[in-house]
Amino acid sequence: MNYHAYHSLDVVNGEGTRCTLFVSGCEHKCKGCYNASTWSLMNGHPFTRALEDQIIRDLSDTRIKRQGLSLSGGDPLHPANLTAVLQLVQRVRAECPGKDIWCWTGYKLASLTEQQQHVVQYIDVLIDGKFIEAQKQPNLAWRGSSNQQIHYLSQTERALA
Ligand code: SF4
Numbered sequence: 187m188n189y190h191a192y193h194s195l196d197v198v199n200g201e202g203t204r205c206t207l208f209v210s211g212c213e214h215k216c217k218g219c220y221n222a223s224t225w226s227l228m229n230g231h232p233f234t235r236a237l238e239d240q241i242i243r244d245l246s247d248t249r250i251k252r253q254g255l256s257l258s259g260g261d262p263l264h265p266a267n268l269t270a271v272l273q274l275v276q277r278v279r280a281e282c283p284g285k286d287i288w289c290w291t292g293y294k295l296a297s298l299t300e301q302q303q304h305v306v307q308y309i310d311v312l313i314d315g316k317f318i319e320a321q322k323q324p325n326l327a328w329r330g331s332s333n334q335q336i337h338y339l340s341q342t343e344r345a346l347a
Pocket residue numbers: 212213214215216219220221222224259260261291292315316317
């Protein structure tokens with residue numbers, strides 16, 4: 187997997203202070219996409235074990251507490267990204283107790299493949315659906331267009347929503 191950018195401190199992609207990874211690769215090609223340079227799987231930089239370790243360290247930092255990890259892109263659920271993303275979310279679950287994981291995808295929750303569902307079982311909050319320019323609403327929380335939905339998948343996040 188390649189990634190486009192990593193922000194170790196982020197307060198705009200999800201609730202609280204977070205670490206955010208923008209992966210490369212998206213097959214949805216939405217008109218008006220805010221991040222078209224992430225569409226190609228080849229763009230960006232290789233996602234290495236060293237960066238994976240860095241994310242785990244940042245999430246575990248006790249001086250600047252992060253609420254969790256946000257995965258965006260590009261599309262973290264692009265079929266070519268699933269192996270690397272699965273490994274990352276499994277590590278976050280195992281090594282960073284109490285941290286939540288948010289994920290943005292152009293796929294719809296109801297139409298995910300088995301492999302994608304396998305990754306999503308580790309996700310607390312999933313924002314799904316393509317960006318549809320005709321339904322763009324700048325004041326929506328965490329979404330660009332009104333067709334996109336926020337799914338609070340874990341019990342903790344459901345309680346907070
Ligand atoms: S799903 Fe997101 S990254 Fe992919 S084309 Fe649509 S808006 Fe852009």
